Amino acid sequence: MSEPEIKRYDKPAGGWDSLKRSYQALREEGIVGAGARAMLRTNQDHGFDCPGCAWPDRNPNSTFEFCENGVKAVAAEATAKRVTRDFFAQHTVAELAAHDDLWLEAQGRLTEPMRYDVATDHYVPESWDEAFATIARHLQALASPDQAVFYTSGRTSNEAAFLYQWFVREFGTNNLPDCSNLCHEASGVALTEQIGSGKGSVTLEDFEQAEAIFVFGQNPGTNHPRMLGELRAAAKRGCRIVVFNPLRERGLERFAHPQSPSDMLLGTQTEIASRYFQPRIGGDLDLLTGLAKIVLERDAVDRDFIAQHCIGFDALRDTVFAANWADIEADSGLSRADIDDAARIYIDSAATIFCWGMGITQHRRSVATIQMLMNLLLLRGNVGKPGAGPCPVRGHSNVQGDRTMGIYEKPSEAFLDRLGAECGFAPPRAHGFDVVAAIEAMHRGEARVFFAMGGNFAAATPDTHHTAEALRRCDLTVQVSTKLNRSHLVHGREALILPCLGRSEFDEQAEGRQAVTVEDSMSMVHLSAGIRAPASEHLRSEPAIVAGLALATLPRSKTPWRELVANYDRIRDRIARVLPGFEDFNARVRHPGGFHLPHPARERRFPTVAQRALLIAHPLRDGVPDPAAPFRLMTVRSHDQYNTTVYGLDDRYRGVRGLRRVVFIHREDLAMLGLRAGDLVDLHSRWHDGERSVSGFTLVEYDIPRGNLASYFPETNPLVPLDSVAERAGTPTSKAIAVRLTPSAPGTMAS
Secondary structure, eight states: OOOOOOOOOSOOOOOHHHHHHHHHHHTTOHHHHHHHHHHHHSSSSSSOOSBBBBOOOOOOTTTTOOOOHHHHHHHHSOSOOEHHHHHHHHHHHHHHHHHOHHHHTTTTTOOEEEETTTTTTEEEEEHHHHHHHHHHHHHHHHHGGGEEEEETTSSSHHHHHHHHHHHHHHHOOOOOOOOGGGGGGHHHHHHHHHOOOSSSSOOOHHHHOSSEEEEEEEHHHHHHHHHHHHHHHHTTTOOEEEEEOOOOOOGEEEETTTTTTHHHOOOOOOOOSSEEEEOTTOHHHHHHHHEEEEHTTOOOOHHHHHHHHEOOOEEEEEEEESHHHHHHHHHHHHHHHHHHHHHHHHHSSSSSSEEOHHHHHHSSSSHHHHHHHHHHHTTTSSSSSSTTTTEEOOBBBTTTHHHHOOOSSSSHHHHHHHHHHTTTTOOOOSSOHHHHHHHHHHHHHHEEEEEEEEEOOHHHHSHHHHHHHHTTTTTTEEEEEOOOOGGGOOOSSSSEEEOOOOOOBBBEEEEEEEEEEEEEEOEEEEEOOOOOOOOTOOBBBBHHHHHHHHHOOOTOOOOOOHHHHHHHHHHHHHHHHTTTTOOTTHTTTTTTOOOOOOOOOGGOOOOOOOOOOEOOOOOOOOOOEEETTEEEEEEEEOOOHHHHEEEESSSSTTTTTSSOOOEEEEEHHHHHHHHHTTTTTEEEEETTTEEEEEEEEEEOOOSSSSEEEHHHHHHHGGGGTTOOOOOTTTBOTOOOEEEEEEEETTTTTOO
């Protein structure tokens, strides 16, 4: 365990420190030799397809297409450590709950199904048949299928996701909340309405042809490190990279590629951002309105494109012109000169990509903000041509694929018609619960069974204490997992842990070894087949778990569940007949690198209600600051975590070592409060139902706009009110929390 230390990091992102941390991850998991081999050939015939983030691999058969975070992810999965029945016999759930998330992660792989024993407060072994029977008993006893909630994490494969939603809908509900509800739901809502598809339209080849790349609210150095390779290549050929982020993030400033001999041996590095602007938290809609104002004032629009492909131009123009510069500057935190500088780069570029992450999606007006991003692209015809288009950068490796497969609480009528016709049942039509609605339903006692296909629901969700109460009110909670996490310890009156295979492990079914598929952030679909022996003989694949659950719960089902999981080609055949774009799925996915799903916007087709792209006007609204909560807090990841998985206590690029309960603050705000860097504070969020608080956070002076703060999740998730969500999308507003700070009580210890 490293000693706590706050010290500025002066090196570029990547470089030797990235390799050192990768080696450390392998060493900590006890797999230095095996781990190195795993990096070279994890789940491809001759290479490594990163199972971490959803950024595309240029060549899945390359032995070097991975990053530090990919090493951490595979090392964590391939660990030599095991969580056995003896481990659970030694620890009560109360004892385990007292440990932090890092300790829980470090215990290793789960090895067999476990059932919570309320009499002893221990998890005890349970056979698979007994576990399925328990779940079936609870599901069959419900007054309505809508009293069950079926959550999905973005690590779930296409085959598992399709089979899972099939089972859930045959059971009789559309209660299929997923991690998209927590992150990029706003992107899907905004883009679907505006261009007819909720996905980005660009490919990696577009990054080779773009003249400008704008990055909004995203930190690829920590969250999508392989993206830095694309930005590095673009910067080196003269592409202008413009960054908008409240925090100065090292990966967007300077990068030394760990797989570049010149960078590693000669100490060279690449300047990434041509311009780096730091708007206020929540100021993106204002700055985008300013950019649009300049584009329109200078008549730098593609009038032919707008005439042929868009509607709504006049209303957008009038709304943008009505915005005044005083409001834009005040609310964005940027000067008119700054916005003009960025606008000149945009206007001078003949092909521009806009990238964005959760810094854009987790705000009250995130849908409006994304639609203004899209308005800007459409105004200059930056859709459907090489080197241009929208690029929402999603998180987990198959979060986009799961939604494609039908993991959605609001399925379209067309999808349900095709699913019902192919699978021989009548799917339910009423919309189901998203994540926030599911938590509310569990809290009210209206949802009584919670089943999670992966993920760490208790840690990933907002309003932590309220969510925990909701889960504990369930009759049964079930977690399909590879490793121990917080959600196993925040459970219903009955609880089960079902251990599953990881993506690096081979999957042996009745007709031989199987491969699954995933869809990356740019709609490439490819195979993934692990080669490592499973961590335990008792593990089952996610498709096999779904089949076992269905066989126990739906005894009169005509679906051939056993045949489907005996050979996943049969699942893919069903997918091909239900989902457009997957025709001849089994043959196409076996081509090297897989295949690209069609995106209508790439052909300048826009399947909206109007059959055109919509330019959608969004007037600015004056926010009314709460003087009792003068700061705006954004939750972020540290460099040693991925989503809710914590690999270590260091945040290398931000200069934090050995700490997680920290809050980043401007030096002038420190002075205003009469506090110093290193002091401990409590944070209190303000909402209509009162205050929420977390305590014992170390103040860290950082380059962030005044009045803004940043801190890590899940530690600050308790501050996010459950009903503080994005308009029309329901995404928690985790990037814009109104808070105040108070000194921690004497004797409070940093942690």
